[in-house]
Amino acid sequence: MAAESQGAASEDFAERQARNRRLSTLIVFLFICLFLLIGSAVDYLYFDAFTPSALKLPVATLTAFTMATLISLMSYYQGSALVLGSVGAEALDLKLPEHRELRNIVTEMALASGSPMPKIYVVFDPAPNAFATGRDEFHSAICVTTGLLALCSREETQGVIAHEVAHIRNNDILLMTLVSVLLGGIALLSDWASRSFYSSRTRDRAVGKSALLVVPAFLLILLSPLISRLLAMAVSRQREYLADATGVEFTRNPLGLAKALEKLRDAAMPFQGASRGTAHLFFVNPLRRRVDDREGHLADLLSTHPPIARRIMLLYQMTGAGR
Known part of the structure; x- marks a missing residue:
């Protein structure tokens, strides 16, 4: 019976991993399409490409495609190093008792989940938070x-670590790491393109072109960072619920995770090392925005994390002591 249960759990994890791999491929494809659309808009507005009178080589589109491909490859192979470097992560100092305890907790959760031991890092920051990559x-x-x-406490830290190990076990980390680096690439490309639009040369070239194309092209350049962030938020929010539930499978203790969430909610301390490009990676939103405490379709669009209060309520329901 135990063997059957273990087999079913393994199949469930394998299914989640396969689904997340497919979603990762789709997200990368959508980001590459967004890069290409921005490049095409730049070619049309700035270089007179895609016009009947001047069939020029779409330099910006080709550049955007190359940039998207390189960033995608860099995200896959070096994304975690970039993310860890951006927050100032450091390796454990095992001379410190709290670091030794953290290593022990991660080891326990890796064993409970059947996952290889992940590398462990710390960030010297008073804001309580964690992430996996x-x-x-x-x-x-x-x-x-x-x-x-x-x-x-140790029990609460174990709940948080179990949540992060769940992200690893469910293969969420690939998707989230890819999105983090691709968001940065979109922001850079959009910033360059929007700054260029304000040059007199570009405005002169826009004159005489169809407003039906100029306006959407400019709006695409201007709004592409927002569009890319909405993509990131769409893939992040529901994964937090799943990671909470999966983490409880590892600890058999929903109360530990619930208490940790309560403490982090009450601390309400933003993490200075985080950015909008990496916020979706964290255990709770490090930017601490009010929209994160709301529910509904608008909140789903604008927030990377579900409301902490709802996460806590669901965890208490698992204990049979609903709140």
């Missing part, structure tokens, strides 16, 4: 702030 369970890392280690 990497491209698969064999190339993964968990990063925890010193604020979380100071605030949470």
